[in-house]
Amino acid sequence: xxxxxxxxMERGDRVAVVAPSSGGAHDAPHVLDRGLSRLREVFGLExxxxxxxxxxxxxxxxxxxxRAADLHAAFRDPDIxxxxxxxxxxxxxxxxxxxxxxVAREHPTRFYGMSDNTNLNLALWNAGVxxxxxxxxxxxxxxxxxxxxxTERYCRRAFFxxxxxxxxxxxxxxxxxTGFWADPALREAEPExxxxxxxxxxxxxxxxxxxxxxxxxxxxxxQLATDxxxxxxxxxxxxxxxxxxxxxxxxxxxxxGTLVSLGERGLLDRFDAVLVGRIPGRSFLEEPPVxxxxxxxxxxxxxxxECVGWYDSEMPVxxxxxxxxxxxxxxxxxxxxxxVAPSEESIVFE
Numbered sequence: 056x057x058x059x060x061x062x063x064m065e066r067g068d069r070v071a072v073v074a075p076s077s078g079g080a081h082d083a084p085h086v087l088d089r090g091l092s093r094l095r096e097v098f099g100l101e102x103x104x105x106x107x108x109x110x111x112x113x114x115x116x117x118x119x120x121x122r123a124a125d126l127h128a129a130f131r132d133p134d135i136x137x138x139x140x141x142x143x144x145x146x147x148x149x150x151x152x153x154x155x156x157x158v159a160r161e162h163p164t165r166f167y168g169m170s171d172n173t174n175l176n177l178a179l180w181n182a183g184v185x186x187x188x189x190x191x192x193x194x195x196x197x198x199x200x201x202x203x204x205x206t207e208r209y210c211r212r213a214f215f216x217x218x219x220x221x222x223x224x225x226x227x228x229x230x231x232x233t234g235f236w237a238d239p240a241l242r243e244a245e246p247e248x249x250x251x252x253x254x255x256x257x258x259x260x261x262x263x264x265x266x267x268x269x270x271x272x273x274x275x276x277x278q279l280a281t282d283x284x285x286x287x288x289x290x291x292x293x294x295x296x297x298x299x300x301x302x303x304x305x306x307x308x309x310x311x312g313t314l315v316s317l318g319e320r321g322l323l324d325r326f327d328a329v330l331v332g333r334i335p336g337r338s339f340l341e342e343p344p345v346x347x348x349x350x351x352x353x354x355x356x357x358x359x360x361e362c363v364g365w366y367d368s369e370m371p372v373x374x375x376x377x378x379x380x381x382x383x384x385x386x387x388x389x390x391x392x393x394x395v396a397p398s399e400e401s402i403v404f405e
Contacts, residue, residue, distance in 0.1 A: 056183040058266065058390055061163035062136070064214045066099035070137035071129035072192060073105045075122045076171040077144030078112035079193055085239045087141060090197030097202060098214060100137065105129060108141055116146065123153035126175075130162045137214065142193045143170025143301075148277050150174070151284055156182035167191065167213070167386060169379070170301060173270030176389040177278060180268055181286050187213050188270045188297070189378060189386025200245035203383035213386040219404035222385060224253050225377045230302065230335035230348075246382065252375070257360045259371025259397035263327040267393050267404075269297030271379070272305070276313045279320065291325040295393050299332030299379025300355065304341060307358040314362035324366040328395040330387075330402065331359060331372065332379030371397045 064070065072091065074080060080087035087108070094100045105125045107115060115122060129138045151174055159166070160182045167190035168175060179186040190196060190210050198206075205225040212219050231246040268291060269275060275298070278284055296317075300310065317323040334355050336348030343351070356374050363372050373395065378387050392405040 058183045058185060059160065059163050060185040060217070060388075060391065061165045063216055064100065064136045064165060066215075067101065068136040069101045069103050069134050070094065070139055071105055071132070071135045072102045072108045072139050072141060073122070073125045073129055074107040074110060074115060074141045075126055075150060075168070075175060076115075076140060076147045077142055078110055078115050079142035079144075080109055081111045083193070084109070085242050086193045086197045089242070090192035093196050093202055094139070094192075097207060098210070100214070102139070103135065119150045120153050122150045126154055127158050130159045130164050135164060138164055138166045139190070139192045140168030140172045142191065143168070143172055145171055147171040147174045148274075148281060148284070151178055154178060156184065159184050165214070169195070170271050171274060173274035174278070174284070176270050177268070178284060180390045181284070183390070185388050185390040187386040188389050189213070189384050195382065195384050198246070198382050199242060205377060205383035205385070209385035213388070219385065219388055219391070222376070222402040222404065224375070225251050225383050227251055228333055228377060228381055228383065230337050230381045232302070232339050251377075254376065254400070255356065255374040256397055256400055257372040257374070258364070258369055259328065259395070260369070262394055262396035262398070263295070263371070264392060264394040265293040265295045265327050267297055267330075267387060267389055267391055268294045270299065270389065272298055272300050272310060272313050273303070276316065279313070279316050288322060288325060291322055293327050294325065295395060296323075296326040296329045297332070297378075297387060297389070298329060298359070300334050302335045302338040302380045304335070304338055304351070307354045310355055311358045311362045314359065315365075318362070318366040323363065326370065328370060329359075329363055329372045330376055330395070331374040332376050333381045335380050371395055373402065
């Protein structure tokens, strides 16, 4: 099946705002409003808020059909050129039985979402439609303080250009959620940023090019467990695996278990490279000391490299991309072609 990249948006375009996962916007309307304002004021887009977007967790949990219906309506609307998820969650996989990816194939429209929305990214991948893992409205575009220049730069490419192009590392990053979620009084609080130490490269020699597949680790595990929505194994031959961790702070064995599950299903060694997002060391509920966060991230990195090596010791692994549950972010095109060149330490999305 030929892969379709939906056309780029243009300033002034109308874009849909939907809640295919959880009701975070209902709980934190000030964060939703900030994300909507940035779509308008920073990017010149006109958001259209769909019925699910402001609904509660209780309603959305009970209504997977309604979530799928909003997605279908957004993709079918000829006046909508982009679809933005408000926030992630944990049970979006229940929506997939009601979501028809062929609608997106027939009406190619750029989709943006991450975390639980990895389910939709992978469903669209199966239909041969490129979508973006990132640029989620609330936790990436609606982040407290100033919108990071890095996020704005790569979102402009993901919104208005045909390809993301060459990926670079940010100058600084954060996993600090200060002022982000529940307290409107902290809406302008600046997160605590730290210097970006750059990417870490492990293994590999020659450049490889393949279609990007993956997303949030816990969602990949759900996909493996249900075994209903995975692509045929041969479809992953030569692809590039993307893996990023949620702020739930999973242990090294848990992360390794996901990779071992991919390996034992005969999937991991089908990939030609692995790209790993920057690893959060704190969450909304936990604030470990700096030295514990550093040690945690190191343990996770080491376990990922170890487990990949059990199945392909020569596969290049790149760790520390600005992608996933930290900020700033570059939205990565799931299904898009990417070239990973270890000798040049470069990553380029076509």
